[in-house]
Amino acid sequence: RKEVEQDPGPFNVPEGATVAFNCTYSNSASQSFFWYRQDCRKEPKLLMSVYSSGNEDGRFTAQLNRASQYISLLIRDSKLSDSATYLCAVNFQAGTALIFGKGTTLSVSS
Amino acid sequence: GAVVSQHPSWVICKSGTSVKIECRSLDFQATTMFWYRQFPKQSLMLMATSNEGSKATYEQGVEKDKFLINHASLTLSTLTVTSAHPEDSSFYICSVSRSSYNEQFFGPGTRLTVL
Numbered sequence: 001r002k003e004v005e006q007d008p009g010p011f012n013v014p015e016g017a018t019v020a021f022n023c024t025y026s027n028s029a030s031q032s033f034f035w036y037r038q039d040c041r042k043e044p045k046l047l048m049s050v051y052s053s054g055n056e057d058g059r060f061t062a063q064l065n066r067a068s069q070y071i072s073l074l075i076r077d078s079k080l081s082d083s084a085t086y087l088c089a090v091n092f093q094a095g096t097a098l099i100f101g102k103g104t105t106l107s108v109s110s
Numbered sequence: 111g112a113v114v115s116q117h118p119s120w121v122i123c124k125s126g127t128s129v130k131i132e133c134r135s136l137d138f139q140a141t142t143m144f145w146y147r148q149f150p151k152q153s154l155m156l157m158a159t160s161n162e163g164s165k166a167t168y169e170q171g172v173e174k175d176k177f178l179i180n181h182a183s184l185t186l187s188t189l190t191v192t193s194a195h196p197e198d199s200s201f202y203i204c205s206v207s208r209s210s211y212n213e214q215f216f217g218p219g220t221r222l223t224v225l
Binding site: 042 | 203216
């Protein structure tokens with residue numbers, strides 16, 4: 001079983017749609033959780049950290065469910081510019097390497 | 111501005127050539143840097159953890175004699191792919207961790223193509 005699993009998609013949605021991605025992790029010792037965005041042939045960029053209480057940043061909402069070992073990312077009012085691959089990542093303590101999922105591809109069309 | 115730089119951004123070489131990739135932390139000193147590799151449509155996979163002043167720690171399945179890592183200063187780590195072969199063609203990305211914030215900053219990556 002892979003450590004971090006994501007539905008690869010692709011998710012094809014129209015502008016303005018709400019889309020949700022899930023990610024599961026296998027190691028219950030995981031401490032920190034993140035969503036990254038990666039554009040084609042570029043490095044990943046941090047979208048948001050995921051906190052136990054859930055957190056929101058504009059149109060993006062991240063949630064963590066430790067009991068079920070999954071994290072989610074909700075994107076509201078999708079924009080064309082949201083088209084990218086979204087990677088979830090976990091690590092076991094601050095300053096250690098990240099373990100990434102394969103990523104979920106989102107394509108937003110007009 | 112960029113926190114981490116990588117050089118070169120892309121390289122095409124013949125099979126058997128050795129290729130050196132540099133990763134520089136621009137904003138802060140980094141005792142630890144990470145090297146990842148990403149094949150097309152795959153996840154970023156950790157190759158090794160680069161430790162300033164000591165030997166790198168390699169992940170299982172990554173040959174330390176093939177992927178030489180040198181972290182000689184607090185701002186520079188290098189990855190040398192020795193005797194590169196076509197199967198080494200990949201996107202190599204380094205990252206720097208600011209441990210107090212548990213945030214990692216990624217370099218722009220190096221796309222290696224071995225002919």
